[in-house]
Amino acid sequence: MSLQKKKQWIYIxxxxxxxxxxxxxxxxxxxxxxxxxxxxxxxxxxxxxVFSNRTGLSFSxxxxxxxxxxxxxxxxxxxxVRASGDNLSRAFINSLTVTIPSxxxxxLIASAAAFGFAWLVFPGRxxxxxxxxxxxxxxxxIALIPILRDYQKIGLTGSYLGIWLAHTGFGxxxxxxxxxxxxxxxxxxIFESAFLDGAKPxxxxxxxxxxxxxxAIASLAIFQxxxxxxxxxxxxxxxxGTSDVAVLTQRLATMVGSRGQDWHLLTAGAFVVMVVxxxxxxxxxxxxxxxxxxxxxxG
Amino acid sequence: MADSKxxxxxSFAGNTLVAVGRIGISIFVPLVAFVILWAGFIFLKESKxxxxxxxxxxxxxxxxxxxxxxxxxxxxxxxxxxHVTKKLQPFVFxxxxxxxxxxYLFFPTLRxxxxxxxxxQSKNFVGLANYIYAFTDPKMLESFVNNLLWIxxxxxxxxxxxxxxxxxxxxxxxxxxYKSIVFTPMAISFVGAGVIWRFIxxxxxxxxxxxxxxxxxxxxxxxxxxxxxTLRPWNNVFLIAILIWLQTGYAMVIISxxxxxxxxxxxxxxxxxxxxxxxxxxxxxxxxIFTTLVTVSTTIIIISLKIFDIVYTMTxxxxxxxxxxxxxxxxxxxxxxxxKGSAIAIVLVLAVTPVMWYNLRQFNKQEGF
Numbered sequence: 001m002s003l004q005k006k007k008q009w010i011y012i013x014x015x016x017x018x019x020x021x022x023x024x025x026x027x028x029x030x031x032x033x034x035x036x037x038x039x040x041x042x043x044x045x046x047x048x049x050v051f052s053n054r055t056g057l058s059f060s061x062x063x064x065x066x067x068x069x070x071x072x073x074x075x076x077x078x079x080x081v082r083a084s085g086d087n088l089s090r091a092f093i094n095s096l097t098v099t100i101p102s103x104x105x106x107x108l109i110a111s112a113a114a115f116g117f118a119w120l121v122f123p124g125r126x127x128x129x130x131x132x133x134x135x136x137x138x139x140x141x142i143a144l145i146p147i148l149r150d151y152q153k154i155g156l157t158g159s160y161l162g163i164w165l166a167h168t169g170f171g172x173x174x175x176x177x178x179x180x181x182x183x184x185x186x187x188x189x190i191f192e193s194a195f196l197d198g199a200k201p202x203x204x205x206x207x208x209x210x211x212x213x214x215x216a217i218a219s220l221a222i223f224q225x226x227x228x229x230x231x232x233x234x235x236x237x238x239x240x241g242t243s244d245v246a247v248l249t250q251r252l253a254t255m256v257g258s259r260g261q262d263w264h265l266l267t268a269g270a271f272v273v274m275v276v277x278x279x280x281x282x283x284x285x286x287x288x289x290x291x292x293x294x295x296x297x298x299g
Numbered sequence: 300m301a302d303s304k305x306x307x308x309x310s311f312a313g314n315t316l317v318a319v320g321r322i323g324i325s326i327f328v329p330l331v332a333f334v335i336l337w338a339g340f341i342f343l344k345e346s347k348x349x350x351x352x353x354x355x356x357x358x359x360x361x362x363x364x365x366x367x368x369x370x371x372x373x374x375x376x377x378x379x380x381x382h383v384t385k386k387l388q389p390f391v392f393x394x395x396x397x398x399x400x401x402x403y404l405f406f407p408t409l410r411x412x413x414x415x416x417x418x419x420q421s422k423n424f425v426g427l428a429n430y431i432y433a434f435t436d437p438k439m440l441e442s443f444v445n446n447l448l449w450i451x452x453x454x455x456x457x458x459x460x461x462x463x464x465x466x467x468x469x470x471x472x473x474x475x476x477y478k479s480i481v482f483t484p485m486a487i488s489f490v491g492a493g494v495i496w497r498f499i500x501x502x503x504x505x506x507x508x509x510x511x512x513x514x515x516x517x518x519x520x521x522x523x524x525x526x527x528x529t530l531r532p533w534n535n536v537f538l539i540a541i542l543i544w545l546q547t548g549y550a551m552v553i554i555s556x557x558x559x560x561x562x563x564x565x566x567x568x569x570x571x572x573x574x575x576x577x578x579x580x581x582x583x584x585x586x587x588i589f590t591t592l593v594t595v596s597t598t599i600i601i602i603s604l605k606i607f608d609i610v611y612t613m614t615x616x617x618x619x620x621x622x623x624x625x626x627x628x629x630x631x632x633x634x635x636x637x638x639k640g641s642a643i644a645i646v647l648v649l650a651v652t653p654v655m656w657y658n659l660r661q662f663n664k665q666e667g668f
Contacts, residue, residue: 010471017467017477020460024481024544027495030512034498045508046515090350097354101361108365109396116392125389128397135404137655139605141627142644143407145414145637150402160357161340169403172396201388202373230488232608237632249490253612256494263498263510270494274487281486285479 102167110175429642456543461550482548489608557591
């Protein structure tokens with residue numbers, strides 16, 4: 001291929017790529033632009049007209065979805081009730097409250113279990129480990145009814161503890177499996193010298209295994225974080241519909257139902273839901289990619 | 300003589316005291332831990348404190364609680380006689396995971412299987428009636444067909460686009476920029492993506508100015524605007540487009556990593572032999588990365604099989620867009636038919652199992668991390 005022809009090809013390739021990338025970027029750009037426009041404009045003209053007529057862009061839609069109409073009133077039974085409009089800021093806090101432990105707890109339990117399976121000797125080790133791996137197959141839908149019944153019996157429905165444990169349960173098979181793969185490759189001598197020095201397993205785990213497994217734990221953490229933050233189904237089932245505990249995805253899904261045509265609010269709301277994962281994405285892209293590669297078998 | 304006897308008695312009493320003390324502490328410490336956790340739980344349940352404070356307390360309580368339980372369990376096991384400690388110690392590590400897995404996945408599978416043979420209230424045995432429903436009901440059949448469409452178009456689209464973009468970007472200087480834009484939707488939830496795409500598909504009657512991107516493009520070319528989301532049977536394709544938009548980035552990143560692993564000597568050799576670029580891709584590169592393509596495909600097949608959120612937010616399963624997972628959700632939480640809901644869940648497990656099994660085998664071969 002001549003040099004000139006090669007150059008031509010590179011132009012063509014870049015042109016095709018730019019078109020493709022635009023297809024991927026336009027939906028997000030459109031969403032963001034619309035979230036800044038006033039209601040009447042969003043409803044009457046396409047967001048792309050902004051580029052020829054840039055007036056009235058503001059963050060007031062965000063103010064409305066984040067603050068919502070938060071007010072208190074006394075209901076028929078004489079109880080003071082706090083009603084909220086969109087109030088996504090509350091849902092934002094709820095999302096954080098659900099997500100942070102739902103990432104840390106399964107990672108703690110999974111890394112302990114992975115260490116146990118990889119380096120401790122006990123009867124039934126193979127059998128239990130195979131069972132754990134087999135659980136990767138089970139879609140979480142199957143657990144919804146039985147677990148919901150248990151929760152109703154012991155009063156865990158709508159509680160944070162309930163949803164943390166649920167996310168822990170559903171995240172464990174993958175977590176144990178991947179961390180086992182990683183922890184079992186730590187050189188044997190490191191453990192032997194530690195055990196010879198009389199170190200207790202818990203000390204070895206906390207001082208040696210956890211620090212050594214940081215790369216694997218980090219990418220798993222990001223993966224689990226995205227999974228929990230973006231989850232709708234588990235939240236719908238175990239948190240229920242009350243806006244006191246509802247997370248962002250739930251509130252957004254409700255908004256889609258109740259405000260189907262208020263595009264100026266829906267777009268702002270959607271952006272609020274996206275902002276944390278996008279920040280994580282841009283901040284930790286390297287780990288993020290590793291996590292995705294490792295997490296390609298999430299059940 | 301008497302002295303030494305006294306001494307021995309004294310030491311015996313002392314030993315007993317120490318033993319009693321030890322047992323006492325062994326019970327006392329876990330008890331204190333339990334009380335602390337319980338108090339935290341009650342506080343979180345009853346408290347009317349501001350949400351941000353509750354959030355912080357909840358996070359500390361939850362994460363600290365798990366660490367505390369591990370610590371106390373280990374402390375307790377170490378207090379036991381040595382041979383018992385040795386036997387129990389591993390279970391301090393794997394026990395919590397096994398208990399939670401048993402509760403959340405293992406037994407639920409068996410319980411769902413059991414419930415699937417009973418009626419809506421789980422009172423009367425109905426045999427295979429729920430499964431007969433699952434495989435004959437018109438709505439269920441619709442969901443099977445739709446899921447098949449999701450698998451074929453969703454997986455084909457994501458992997459195909461991912462492959463094309465990875466191949467093209469590999470030949471461009473701005474590879475990183477292109478790849479990270481296409482990858483961005485991976486961070487977006489299905490619900491968020493639902494809002495984005497509802498807006499793109501937004502419909503206004505002909506003559507009015509369109510606010511949805513797709514209708515604006517269509518009317519620009521002089522075609523009547525359409526209500527895409529209710530347009531049977533094509534609306535399924537428009538929903539699947541969302542999955543492709545979300546998952547192409549994933550396919551692209553993995554395929555791109557595999558492309559970097561193709562030895563450049565082989566490619567160069569092909570080129571020197573006069574093969575066209577397309578021929579090089581088809582006969583050298585594709586066979587070389589074939590296992591990666593299969594792994595990516597199986598992963599997206601599983602996602603397509605279990606697809607729920609997109610359908611739930613876009614159409615709620617109306618207008619002929621029902622899928623298996625949305626049918627199951629409806630049976631459980633709209634109709635409270637636990638028998639049918641469980642049967643559909645079991646059908647879903649049966650559908651996922653072979654794909655997952657295959658996926659794991661591939662994964663084992665390539666060694667994950």
